[in-house]
Amino acid sequence: MKNSETLWVFQFNKMVLNTNLKDITHAESLVSPAHGGNSINWIVGHILLNRDDVREMLGLGRLFQDRSYKVYLRGSSQLDPNSAVNFGKLFTEFNDTQKELEDKLSETDFSDNPKGLKDIAFRAFHEAYHIGQTGLLRRIAGKEGAIK
Numbered sequence: 615m616k617n618s619e620t621l622w623v624f625q626f627n628k629m630v631l632n633t634n635l636k637d638i639t640h641a642e643s644l645v646s647p648a649h650g651g652n653s654i655n656w657i658v659g660h661i662l663l664n665r666d667d668v669r670e671m672l673g674l675g676r677l678f679q680d681r682s683y684k685v686y687l688r689g690s691s692q693l694d695p696n697s698a699v700n701f702g703k704l705f706t707e708f709n710d711t712q713k714e715l716e717d718k719l720s721e722t723d724f725s726d727n728p729k730g731l732k733d734i735a736f737r738a739f740h741e742a743y744h745i746g747q748t749g750l751l752r753r754i755a756g757k758e759g760a761i762k
Contacts, residue, residue, distance in 0.1 A: 617719050617731065623738035624719070627745050628712050631658075633760045634748040635705060642755040643701035646692070654751045656693045657744045658704040659686030664744075665711050668737045671730060672718045677711070 635643075635654065643655035652660070663686050666676040684690070685697045724731035753759060 616721065616723055617734075620731070620735050620738050621716060621719050623735075623742055624712070624715060627738070627741050628709070630742075630761065631661075631708065631745045631748060634745070634752050636760070638701065638705075638752065638755065638757070640698075640701040642757070643704075644693070644695045644698060645751070645755040647751070647754055650692075652747075653693055653698075654748055654755065655698045655701050655704065656686060656690075657747055657751070658701070658708055659683060659699055660688070661741050661744055662704065662707055662711070663687065664737055664741055665708075665715065668715060668719075668734055669711070671734055671737075672715070672722055674714060674718055678707075 635658070638654060640655075643658070644653050646653045662678050663683060666678050670676055682697070682699050685693055685699075719734070724734075749759060749761060
């Protein structure tokens, strides 16, 4: 297996996201911190766009080019609940991207492309950063912490 360390980050990310968000409703996914910041819904949509970047680096192609995903781009304005993709759909899409990403990452040889490996490792870190935020946002949405 190639790229095991980066692959492990994506696997841990999936485990943590699924633990933090297993019982979050669409309405709860739209709750934002009182003094600004993004909601769980925005974070999961943003992660899907990040995964699209990883997919493209691995030669898999992008999945989330639909106009409805533009609201999750970095630097976008506060998410309008009327523009948000249904949270159940986002959560399912996150999980559905996992196996193909893992398979392709574990078979891709970066020995002659250290910049490519660095770029994908950064994307794994970026995803982990945002997934860490979901633990706090879960509490802001009124739920007890899921990881003890």
